[in-house]
Amino acid sequence: MTDDVTTTEQAESLRGRLGRFGIFAGPPGRIGIEPEALAAAVEKAGFTSLWVGGGNATPADFGVLAAMLSSTRRLVVATGIANIWAWAPEAIASAAYSLESRFPGRFILGLGVSHQGPVEALGHAYARPYSKMVSFLDSLDELPEGLPPVVLAALGPKMLALSGERTAGAHPYFTTSGHTAQARSILGPGPLLVPEIAGSLASGEAGLNAVRPYAERYLQLPNYVSNLRSHGFTEQDVTGSGSDRLLSAVTPYGTAALLTGIRAHLDAGADHVVIQPLAPGGGFALGDLENLASALAEA
Numbered sequence: 001m002t003d004d005v006t007t008t009e010q011a012e013s014l015r016g017r018l019g020r021f022g023i024f025a026g027p028p029g030r031i032g033i034e035p036e037a038l039a040a041a042v043e044k045a046g047f048t049s050l051w052v053g054g055g056n057a058t059p060a061d062f063g064v065l066a067a068m069l070s071s072t073r074r075l076v077v078a079t080g081i082a083n084i085w086a087w088a089p090e091a092i093a094s095a096a097y098s099l100e101s102r103f104p105g106r107f108i109l110g111l112g113v114s115h116q117g118p119v120e121a122l123g124h125a126y127a128r129p130y131s132k133m134v135s136f137l138d139s140l141d142e143l144p145e146g147l148p149p150v151v152l153a154a155l156g157p158k159m160l161a162l163s164g165e166r167t168a169g170a171h172p173y174f175t176t177s178g179h180t181a182q183a184r185s186i187l188g189p190g191p192l193l194v195p196e197i198a199g200s201l202a203s204g205e206a207g208l209n210a211v212r213p214y215a216e217r218y219l220q221l222p223n224y225v226s227n228l229r230s231h232g233f234t235e236q237d238v239t240g241s242g243s244d245r246l247l248s249a250v251t252p253y254g255t256a257a258l259l260t261g262i263r264a265h266l267d268a269g270a271d272h273v274v275i276q277p278l279a280p281g282g283g284f285a286l287g288d289l290e291n292l293a294s295a296l297a298e299a
Contacts, residue, residue: 010149010168011192014108015271017076021262021296022049023289024080024196024274028064030054031284038286039068043075045289046297051080051110051171051196051274055118058086062095069103076105080171080196080274081112081153084132085119089139093147100148110171111136112153115221130158137166151194155179155227157186164191169271172196174224176249177264178231184269195265198251198276199258201288201295206280207253213282215251216241251278259299 023042028035042050052065056079068077077099082092092109099107113119113129120126133152140147152163154170160183163170169192170183180195187193200210218224225238228246237243247253252261258275265273277292279285 007149007166007168008190011190013105014076014149014168014192017048017105018194018272019048020266020272021047021293022051022076022194022272022274023047024051024053024198024276025284027052027054027056027061028068033284033286035064035067036071039072039075039077041286041289043072045293047289047293048074049076049078049108049272049274051078051194053080053173055083055086055114056081057083057122059091059095062099065107066099066102069099069106074106076108077103078108078151078171079110080173081110081114083114083118083122084111084136085114085122085124089136090143093140093143093145096148097145100146107148108168109148109150110153111150111167112171113159115223117221130162133159133162137162149192151192154183155223156230157182160186164188168192169194171274174198174218174250175227176231177261177268178249179227180265180270181268182231192272193270194272194274195270196274196276197258197261197265198278199261200251200253200278200285201255201258201291202280203254203257208247209280210278210282210285211247211251211253212241214278215247217282253278255295259295262296263299 028038096109116126149168151169151171154160154163164187171194173196200207237246252258277285277288
């Protein structure tokens with residue numbers, strides 16, 4: 001991964017294969033959808049990638065990713081992210097290499113440092129996460145097995161710079177288009193930039209009922225709150241389920257607003273935007289995939 005030519009080639013290859021739009025979803029078991037059904041629905045709707053959250057912390061989680069790949073023909077599946085505190089470098093390299101061998105060119109290993117709560121639940125102190133990532137990447141570089149493309153969950157400038165220097169690119173989450181512009185300026189033109197955006201096709205009260213519970217969940221996590229504050233949001237904006245101003249920027253609702261938000265990330269320098277369609281209560285809106293694809297095509 002320290003070979004600049006290799007990571008640049010990986011980024012260019014992915015840029016060509018991924019196109020503009022993918023889908024982000026939580027772990028299938030957590031959102032109540034069979035992994036094969038979720039992956040098949042994403043591919044059928046015409047999206048090129050499916051990024052799976054939840055930490056992907058066990059070999060069983062990678063078995064779920066394999067089921068998604070097995071049930072589709074072209075879909076690229078990515079971890080968004082795999083929590084590095086849960087894995088030994090050689091173990092995750094072996095799991096990733098297995099998927100790459102079985103499904104060449106269709107798996108992306110997204111790595112991240114997660115958050116204090118999940119890390120402490122694993123029995124670790126959440127200390128010096130940046131240094132932890134550097135050490136983890138160093139260990140991966142020493143392994144003989146070739147890895148699929150690696151990207152990093154990156155919010156702050158240091159992690160963004162690291163993702164551009166050591167991997168194929170960055171995968172920011174719960175951010176604004178302003179953050180995407182900052183990320184592109186730090187990464188430069190070569191590395192891949194894949195931000196996530198969540199939102200609802202529904203407008204009015206129905207849309208609010210979808211995005212507010214989702215936003216409230218992520219506004220409990222200091223990493224995201226600190227990043228939003230660094231981009232001009234106030235304490236009032238990041239309290240509870242977020243201000244109207246924050247929701248408009250981070251979790252837009254209504255078809256027109258969501259499309260505007262997606263376009264803003266592309267205009268700010270994103271290569272591929274992964275969209276998380278939200279249902280009432282903040283869950284994943286599986287039934288919206290076809291309508292979302294149609295709206296994107298028309299726009």
